Amino acid sequence: KQEVTQIPAALSVPEGENLVLNCSFTDSAIYNLQWFRQDPGKGLTSLLLIQSSQREQTSGRLNASLDKSSGRSTLYIAASQPGDSATYLCAVYSGGGADGLTFGKGTHLIIQP
Amino acid sequence: ETGVTQSPTHLIKTRGQQVTLRCSSQSGHNTVSWYQQALGQGPQFIFQYYREEENGRGNFPPRFSGLQFPNYSSELNVNALELDDSALYLCASSKLGTDTQYFGPGTRLTVL
Numbered sequence: 537k538q539e540v541t542q543i544p545a546a547l548s549v550p551e552g553e554n555l556v557l558n559c560s561f562t563d564s565a566i567y568n569l570q571w572f573r574q575d576p577g578k579g580l581t582s583l584l585l586i587q588s589s590q591r592e593q594t595s596g597r598l599n600a601s602l603d604k605s606s607g608r609s610t611l612y613i614a615a616s617q618p619g620d621s622a623t624y625l626c627a628v629y630s631g632g633g634a635d636g637l638t639f640g641k642g643t644h645l646i647i648q649p
Numbered sequence: 650e651t652g653v654t655q656s657p658t659h660l661i662k663t664r665g666q667q668v669t670l671r672c673s674s675q676s677g678h679n680t681v682s683w684y685q686q687a688l689g690q691g692p693q694f695i696f697q698y699y700r701e702e703e704n705g706r707g708n709f710p711p712r713f714s715g716l717q718f719p720n721y722s723s724e725l726n727v728n729a730l731e732l733d734d735s736a737l738y739l740c741a742s743s744k745l746g747t748d749t750q751y752f753g754p755g756t757r758l759t760v761l
Contacts, residue, residue: 642691
């Protein structure tokens with residue numbers, strides 16, 4: 537059974553810092569990995585999707601990497617801003633409708649002004 | 650792309666009751682998935698519908714059931730509500746064969 541772990545569970549940093557969020561998964565046979573953002577009490581917004589054949593994806597100040605063989609992904613946020621404060625969720629898709637996405641519990645990020 | 654809507658926003662029920670949650674998928678999306686997110690946890694996959702039939706299910710009991718309609722709207726039905734069913738229920742739509750799922754804002758269900 538696929539399990540996804542995110543470290544740290546919570547993170548508070550001053551505005552302007554670069555930061556890294558970590559995600560690990562137990563079964564390397566994944567189809568893709570996604571990073572989502574969730575604001576309090578809200579739905580999920582997809583940030584980046586990395587296919588299993590890719591090593592990284594970039595969008596603006598965000599960069600996500602994937603090391604499928606070691607079961608790890610990182611989300612790098614450059615020059616953090618207070619508006620980046622949210623919970624960041626990592627999810628893997630193993631293929632086939634039977635499983636859906638398997639999520640980690642998320643990293644709660646606070647950027648101090 | 651955005652455009653997945655869910656109703657109602659919030660709902661309060663008592664233990665033993667039944668509830669129906671609704672989702673309207675984004676235009677052109679033929680697959681809808683439902684997830685349950687308990688407080689402080691990541692979402693958990695309940696089931697997925699494609700062409701009005703369930704084509705995948707997570708580890709949820711049969712009292713969780715669903716429907717998908719020809720216009721790609723969808724319902725999640727939960728019978729015999731339990732206190733542990735209190736959660737945010739998220740709907741996600743996608744085109745079969747594509748990778749990105751687009752999530753709605755969710756319905757917050759409280760069971761007393």
